[in-house]
Amino acid sequence: EVQLVESGGDLVQPGGSLRLSCAASGFPFSSHWMHWVRQAPGKGLVWVSRIRYDGIDTGYADSVKGRFTISRDNAKNTLYLQMNSLRDDDTAVYYCGRDLIAGSGSLDYWGQGTLVTVSS
């Protein structure tokens, strides 16, 4: 059974940093592109970032470029999102998703999400 479990969400002050993790199981993690998607309270889904199966190729939304870094450890079956210079509008539930088709955004499995709150 495919499982994605996010962790690391917390309350952090503006300007602070946080690292999210997404532990994967039940499928060959090192064969799949992975994504992060976020959802602010009461708002819609917003794509954040993606990473190729080998970690070499990455992409970011303009709103997080230069502040967030996606990475992965295929030996640990874990996806990461390092978030720096956090702003109030980064407050959201962050989901990781598995891509069915090479970076296309065809996210066939999602985690349950982890809440990041940026507030002073």
Added chain:
Amino acid sequence: QSALTQPPSASGSPGQSVTISCTGTSSDFGAFNFVSWFQQHPGKAPKFLIYEVTKRPSGVPDRFSGSRSGNTASLTVSGLQAEDEADYYCSSYTGSKTVVFGGGTKLTVL
């Protein structure tokens, strides 16, 4: 990176069909057919409904179908059921290493 445009709401009675549109620019869709649709119930993670414009993952009822004409993709839900009441989102790969989602449509089953 503006969001794809979806109507904020849609509705239909049980048994009826409803179509939700998803409009973007040629840059949003790129030269690809990587349009996906997701269903999200309150407090839950999104569920994968449609990929590559028209394909359904195993387990998704054939009441859900997708299509695309130019820069508008559409999701049709036929034979509406009470459990179809949810938020629906489209997404597209832009071809510039990025993905864009629609703003979401709240579907109400009357």
